[in-house]
Amino acid sequence: MTRDSTPPILLQFRNAESLSSQVASLRSLKNETIGHDQRKEALITWGIIPILSQILASRQPSGKGVAGVELNGSVKSQGLSGAQSEEEEACLQAIIVVGSLAQGGAAFLSPILASDIVPTLLTILSSSDCPSSFCLPILRVLNTIADRLPLQNQQQLSGDARLADLLFSTEHVGCLANILRQEYESYEAQASIELAASLIGKLCVAESHKAILADCGVLDALGVKLASFVVSQGFVLPGVDEHTQEPGALGALPSPAPPNAKIAPILRAIATIIEHSKWRAEHFLSSPGILSVFPKQHSQFSPTDIRRGPWGSPYFSGSAVPVNVGISPIDGLLPSVPLAHTTNSTSAANFPPLGQQRPHRRHSQSLSAPVSLFDTSGSEEDESSIVPWLLYVLRAECGMVRLMAARLVTVLFRLGLAKKHRSSIFSFLLIPILLRMLEKNYHIPEEDNIAYGGLISAADRLREEAPAVLATLVIDDQELQKHAVEGGAIKKLSQLLKESYNPMQESVKSMWNADVEGNEQNPDLQPEAECKLGPPGYSPFLCHVMRYRENILKALAALIPFKDEYRKAVCENGVVPYIIDSLKPRSSDPQLDTSSPKNTAADGNPTPTLLAACGAARMLTRSVSVLRTSLIDAGVATPLFALIRNEDIDVQIAATSVICNLALDFSPMKEAIVSAEIIPILCEHAHSSNTQLRIESLWALKHVAYNSTNDVKIKIIETLGREWLKEIIMQDPTIALAKRGMEEMESGTLMGMGRANSAGEQVDLLNPVEDVQERDEDSKMTDSMPTSKMSLDMFLLDATRRRRLALNGDLDQTTQARQDDIVVQEQTFDLLRNVVCGPGATEMIDYLFEKIGQEEILDALADKLRSRTVQLPHRRDSGSRTLHVPTEILVSVTFLVIHLAAGLPRHRQVLVEHPDLLRLLMKYFNHHHRDVRTNCVWVVINLTYEDDQSDREGCRERAAKLRSFGAMDRLSSLEDDPDIDVRERTKTAGHLMASLARA
Incomplete structure (x- = not known):
């Protein structure tokens, strides 16, 4: 078959003189194509896609005389003429043909997605007068496309975002809510509900799409559907009917789901929407459907426990005990x-800590x-x-x-x-x-x-x-x-990871190319995108193996972040070489042969698997013994040095996070990082607009600089650039937050400036006082999940719930942006600290003072110790507010001051002579965080420590300057500090100050 011989079925369709004959041709076309990929390809090359697109576009519902699905799921029918029925039938047959073409695989998706078919289908589905007979076929077509999208992408294997962007747009997402609100009254309604939920589970990946689904009512509709299964299973407790009339509930129990209804797609869709967001999860738990079947449990008391006072108000007796404890x-x-x-646990109780405990960063x-089953005090x-x-x-x-x-x-x-x-x-x-x-x-x-x-x-x-x-x-x-x-999780997962690299034997038929002769006769002819097949893509089983491998790597990484024995168990199971093999990227060349499965180490891996492999490698590098033996033997550095140059920015971030651990001082690969010219790449990435890449790169550079020779440190500073360093250390991340807070107050969207932090504690957005944590690499594996101010015991109206959902999501973005700015500045100060410590520290202090500027550095340090005030509009109590310096910045700045004070006498002198630095430092001697207090005392020690006899006079002058700032009173206040390290350092500093006062 060539372009000179048009298929008879297509000729019959084009020559159809009436609508009924066109419908008959479409039926024949449907029967001819089902199960015949060669005929499908021939029809594609002969332009069937534009024809189908025209039919669908011309048959869009006009809003008159057709059936529509109302919000409650009932179908309203109006009189239909024969012509209208034939138009609908033609459109329906065209939808089925599109679905049949999509069944052909990834190659057929390209011409379909290149046309207007998908937007037209969504427009039909979203219209208020969409015929009920169209809903199920359209959903089947969309699910068919969604199933095959991952096969199309040659490198990502994560699907094309075009369908998700269209489906979850504000224009079309409402149709999903309408479909999910239907009752389980018929097979068509039941199938439509399950297919709509399946679409969400398959396509909803982006956070923006999840937020839209929560905001537009899809999540609430899914909650009602889940509640219907609770009712059908008989889990509605006695007395629940009384709560259905309360504000926020449905008003009545939902109808039970039929026995053959599937709950798995509903559960998947809910989990997909709410994961990674506590706000959306709480929005789901407070949805009308869930509150109707699982109302808030109130503690009940015996009538004898309730007394009435002489003023008439009831109160509980002293022996009142709730019957229901939650x-x-x-x-x-x-x-x-x-x-x-x-x-x-026993030893922890018998031997309490000597100092204050640092709150854990993890959630x-x-x-x-042991926790009693009835002990609910630990639950917020x-x-x-x-x-x-x-x-x-x-x-x-x-x-x-x-x-x-x-x-x-x-x-x-x-x-x-x-x-x-x-x-x-x-x-x-x-x-x-x-x-x-x-x-x-x-x-x-x-x-x-x-x-x-x-x-x-x-x-x-x-x-x-x-x-x-x-x-x-x-x-x-x-x-x-x-x-x-x-x-046995490590053993099982290790074996499964090995098996994922066994060559697969899968029979994949090669498709005959119907256009070979035509192309040979017209080599310069380039058909339109709608009239040619796309890349063949990968087989479904290969995509399954890639996703399987990715999830196995995630599970291994999640098991081994804390215990060295677990990391050693991974090595003993011989899985380290396979993790290293998983760091090799798959070629993005679409012309490569994909007719047979490609899952061996030589074939490489898609981006999601690379990210998971980097996570597993990062956890293994936390072990010194594993880093020095198994990882070196497996050659972990080579693929990572390639991945840091990968075109995908997420891969760059993941690879850089592993290099952070490879650059530690005890790592034998630190020299390899320097010799492989990785420093210029890290410096380039530190300038990236992507904040996470900047943070990881600065973190790695900080580790490289520690205990390195001065030429390496100078190379880092020179490559980063003087102006860039000045800009970072001088910027004030609190100003952006203050501006944001004022804008929200002016717009009336922020109800007060307080919110709950990640630990559930109420903090002030303009005055966040946080304890700094030691950031281990695994702490980034979970996102911060802030706790909402909305309690589940409040049955809120839908409008209020939506406002809270939007507000909390917006606050999350503001808080995360602020935290990112703080971390970037913190890592920059830590980098400078590592530059001016270790061998050749005094030379590097002189270099920094010359390169960046002595006054600029000291002014930046003093500026970070200075509290800010911000004008707040619409405040009755005060027109301004004090902004405290973030603890992370205080710790990094005071550490840098410590090392500057450990330099030569002239370096100490410039610190003392600065008009503000030491004076501002004095107010932090009683800071709530132990590291800040310890660092302040260390500054006094380093400034008053006598290196040799020639520096005695300088020490006395510096001590006198410190006394004039009130240092002795500050030290006296720390003599009974709860932290033993602070107390011991205070003794040393007090002794030095006293001895210099007597001299």
């Missing part, structure tokens, strides 16, 4: 499990002592009964329902919306289930095989996603990691 009756259906505990820590908020219900579902169900229930309850637990004692249930119930899912003989229900269009089996899909749920569950929790490792 435990859901559903907990009674769950088995009893041992309570979580750690081996050092979920292992329990330090009451837990929704959906948590024990999900735990029951994952135990009672199987297959994809079990996995999606595990995923959703894990997301809620990670976001801090489940009680702490749940970690015991996760340890003894959920982790074994997830590990069993990794086994090849794990039973899967037959009906699960149609969940993803049959591209891969349900068993493969479940094994692919189970490691990702395990990784989310155990990350940052040593107790859960311990149970997973004891259950």
Whole structure:
């Protein structure tokens, strides 16, 4: 078949004289193409896509005389003439043909996406008078395209964002909410609901799309659908009907879901939307559907415990004990499990810490002592009964329902919306289930095989996603990691990672090219994008293997961040070479042969797998022994040095985070970083507009500079540039926040300047006082999940809930931007500190004073110690507010001052002679953070320490200057400091000051 012989079926279609004959031709075209990829390709090359696009565009609903789906799901029908029915039938047949073409695979998606077919389908679906017969076919077409999008992308394997951008736009996203609000009244409605939920689970990746779905009512609609399953399963407790009339509830219990309805797509869609955002999760838990079946539990008291005072107001007696202490009756259906505990809990109680404890940076820590089942004091908020219900579902169900229930309850637990004692249930119930899912003989229900269009089996899909749920569950929790490792997780995952590199044997038929002869006759002819196939893409099973490998790497990385013995176990299982192989990128050349599976080490990996491999490598580099042996033997440096130059900025960030650990002073690869000319790349990335890349690059440069020779340090400073360094150390990150706060107050969107921080404590946005943490590399594996001010005991109206959702998301972005600015400046000061310490420190102090400027550096240090005030409009109490210096900046600045004060006498003298530096430092001697207090005392020690006899007079002058600033009074106030290090340093500083006063 060549361009000289048009297919008869297409000639018949083009020559159709009436609408009925066109419909008949479309039916014949549908029957001819189903299951015949060669005929599909011939039709593509002959221009079927533009024809179908014209049919769909001309048959869009006019708003008259057609059926439409109302918000409540009821169908309104109006009289239809025969001509109108034929128009609808032609449009319906065209939709089916498009779906048939999309079934051909990734190559057929390019001409479809190049046309206006997808926007037209969404316009039809979103119209208020969309015929009910169109809804299900359109959703099937969209799901078919969504299933095959990952096959199309040659490098990312993450799908094309064009469909998601269209579907989740403000113009079309409302149709999803309307579809999900339907009742389970018919097969078409049930299938439409499940397909709409499946689209969300497959396409919703971007945070902006998740925010839109939460804001437009899709998340609330999913909550109602989930509530209908709760009703159908009989989990509505007695007396719940009384709460359905309360504000925020539905007004009545939702209709029960039919027995054959699928809950897995609903669970997946909910988990997809709320993950990584506590605001969206709380929005879901406070949705009308969830509150109707799982209302807020109120503590109940015996009538004899309630007394009435002489003034008439009721009060509780002194012996009043609540009957209901917040435990859901559903907990009674769950088995009893041992309570979580750690081996050092007794010793921690018998030997309290000598100094103040630093609050943990992570948001979920292992329990330090047994927690009673009825002890709810550790929970900041009451837990929704959906948590024990999900735990029951994952135990009672199987297959994809079990996995999606595990995923959703894990997301809620990670976001801090489940009680702490749940970690015991996760340890003894959920982790074994997830590990069993990794086994090849794990039973899967037959009906699960149609969940993803049959591209891969349900068993493969479940094994692919189970490691990702395990990784989310155990990350940052040593107790859960311990149970997973004891259950053989490392051994199983290591074996599975090795098997992912076994060459696959998959029969892939090569498609006959219908246009070969035509191209040979017309070599210069370039058909339009709508009339030619795209790249063949990858096979579904290869994409499954790549995602499987990615999730296995994530799970391994989540298991080993804290324990060196776990990292050694990974090495003992012989998996390190496979992790290094996973750092090799896959070629992006679309002309490469993809007719057979390519999953070996030589074939490389897509971007998501590279990111996961970098995460696993970073966790391994936290072990000195592993870094010095297994990683060197496997050659970890070579692929990382290539990835840091990768065109994808996320890969650059991930590779740089690993290089941060390779550049540590004890690492044998530090010299390799210098010799491989990585420093210029890191300096270039430090200038990037991407804040995370700047932070990681500065962090790596800080490690490279530590204890390096002066020529290396000079190279870093020279490459970064004098003006750039001045700009960073002189900028004030608090000003941007103050400006933001004033804008919000002026616009009336900010209800007060207080909010909850990541630990649930109320802080002032303009005065955030935070404890600085030592930033270990694994702390970046989870995002900060701030706690909302909205409590679940408030049944809020929908408009209020939406305003709070938008406000909290906006505050998150503001807080994160501010934190990023602080970290960039903090790492820059730390870099300068490492430049002026170690061998040749005095020469480097002179170099910095000359290169950047002595006055500029000292003025910048003094400026960071100076409090700010900002004018606040619309304040009744005061027109201004004091902004405290972030603790992170104080620690970094005082460390740098310590090392400058450890230089030559002339360096100490310039510090003392500065008009503001030491005077401003005095007010931080009693700072709440121990590092700031210790550093202030160290400054006094270094300024008054006598190197030799020639410096005695200079020491006396500096001591006298310090006394004039009130240093002795400051030191006296620290003699009884709760931190032993502060007390000991204070003794040394006091002795030096006293001895110089006597001399």
